[in-house]
Amino acid sequence: MKSVAQYYGPITIGTPPQNFQVLFDTGSSNLWVPCNDCPFTDIACKLHKRFECKKSSTCTATGQPFEIQYGTGSMKGTVDNDTVCFGGSSQWCTDKNQGFACAEEEPGITFVEAKFDGILGMGWDTISVNHIPQPMDQIFASPTCGQQVFAFWLNRDINNVVTGGEMTLCGMDPAHYTGPIAWEPLVAEDYWRIKLGAVAINGVTYTDGPVDSIVDTGTSLLTGPTEAIKKIQHAIGAIPFLNGEYLVECSKIPKMPNVTFTFGGQDFVLTAYDYVLQIQGNGGSEQCISGFIGLDIPAPAGPLWIMGDVFIGKFYSVFDHGNKRIGFAQAKSSAN
Template identity: 40%
Template sequence: MMKWLVVLSALVAFSECLHRMPLIKGKSAREYLEERGMWEQVRQQFPYRPKAKFVEKSTQSMTNDADLSYYGVISIGTPPQSFTVVFDTGSSNLWVPSIWCTSQGCQNHQKFDPYKSSTFVWNGQPLSIYYGTGSMTGSLASDTVEVGGLSVTKQVFGVSQTEAPYMAYMKADGILGLAFQSIASDNVVPVFYNMVSEGLLPQPMFSVYLSRNSEQGSEVVFGGVDYSHFTGQITWIPLTSATYWQIKMDSVTINGQTVACSGGCQAIIDTGTSLIVGPTSDISNMNSQVGASANQYGEATVNCQNIQTMPDITFTLNGHAFTVPASAYVSQSSYGCRTGFGSEGTDQLWILGDVFIREYYTIFDTQVQSIGLAQSV
């Protein structure tokens, strides 16, 4: 921190000097900093990007499907073929169904036809991806992919040839992963990485707003933030692993008492998971503390009349408290009211899914490898 105070002081001094200088050729900012041995530090911290001022952030709208999933429209190929995809921060590959997929999971979805694209390039390398609720197999190829008005050329993506039966019930055709390349199947370069490398974005970040109660307005902003969707300060939390968007969680508390994640744990911010997911014992304790009971299907249900009096739940992330009220963690439908918590055996890696993200506008910054959270409005 001290060395940057010195650098900033030097820059301020140089700026003040400029105001007092006559308009004649003098030393450049680079020469001024080189004399003081500071140029290399400043160059690395503030890389020269002359075209940045001409680049604007790009907004991709998403559809809210009953608060269960969020998806938007992209296109692939020349001329473009349109597909709906889940923008998933819990995975890193892009894939869509292909005309060769005849399995049940591909039914009722748009299918990519390579023969109709003049820019399609066949790779042929096999691809296999497993998700929490399904899987796909297929092959890799490359083509032009358009997302939010941005065209990414020669993007490697998957074309499915088989999909698990559950995929047939997905509203979206495919998935566009927004996690890190380190977890990408076959080490494929993710779409967002190529947006950055091709200079399509003013900043190497994207941000997500998820609407509530099936309302419109959900969006992913590539290259910046939408200040109209949050209020107050942004709290920045450093990543503990640049694989998923993984951070440190200190505890989960209700009325000041720790009910889960005792002693600390790890959590990922995942737009592709609708619930807050944790170890079975912790989730059971949370449900018990809020007055939920299991129905015949093992779902944690509550009396809808009790929502107003149910306690808030606080997730402390790297020393910062983020509170989720009952109105956010309980879902209401014609079948009754259920809590938005899911269990996953003894795995200590928590997933803070859409139940959490709806409450907090989320910024994903790859340059500083941090997540920014601010109260959604």
């Protein structure tokens, strides 16, 4: 899994296997990859690897239409059935009846610039488009899967991105976290949704009582209701920039305040080094962007906070499907 803003990794589909890089996304529940017969006008498709059902002896093209909308970007296509394997090995594979979408239309620029080919959703089946069971259902049902969990360690060190991170299936990796795991039960089985007790800076709380939050590997930043995020940006000294993003002066990072998130009565603290994205520009210049951004999600799904990679990068995150809970532990840095 690589890139500080985009975390993705390998899967294969079909027989013989066709290789893809996908975003492992806990904020959605469908798998899709670009389709070989997408039109030449679909730039995103043409710039990425494409699945060809005819070249797989185990593929069945159902012709069933498929459409999905994300917070940014959307796609249309048709449903194929075939074998899906995680990590390019045969250890974690579905049977040939695994449904997924073959994308024939990816409008806009969202997916044009993506370093991944497609998306593999790891949310709950209740939000799966067309009610297609996701690949992890079959992995969890396998007798070789010791625990119905998967876990993420994300490397946030921009100077060491040889290893972008690690996703572990059916277990956890003690090499990537330290101390105990704090568990928080799910409040719904749609997204990986848990109660956020409070968000605070220097004793000032920016939430009005407990509020829903989702832990989402597919979101780069940390989002919350716009009004609350505006107050947080002001409190950390950030300056409005473009499209809801805020800049900070890089030189002020050492003096910026901590932001504390409370789950299950336990505090999880982000320092400015955690919540500011330091981006190297051309000619060695550096730009520092606040990792917080406003996003108003209407009822019934919202309002909610999205704990994206800014948070997951600090805390090793365990998604426990069997016990319907999420666990956080202090992540070890890539240098450890």
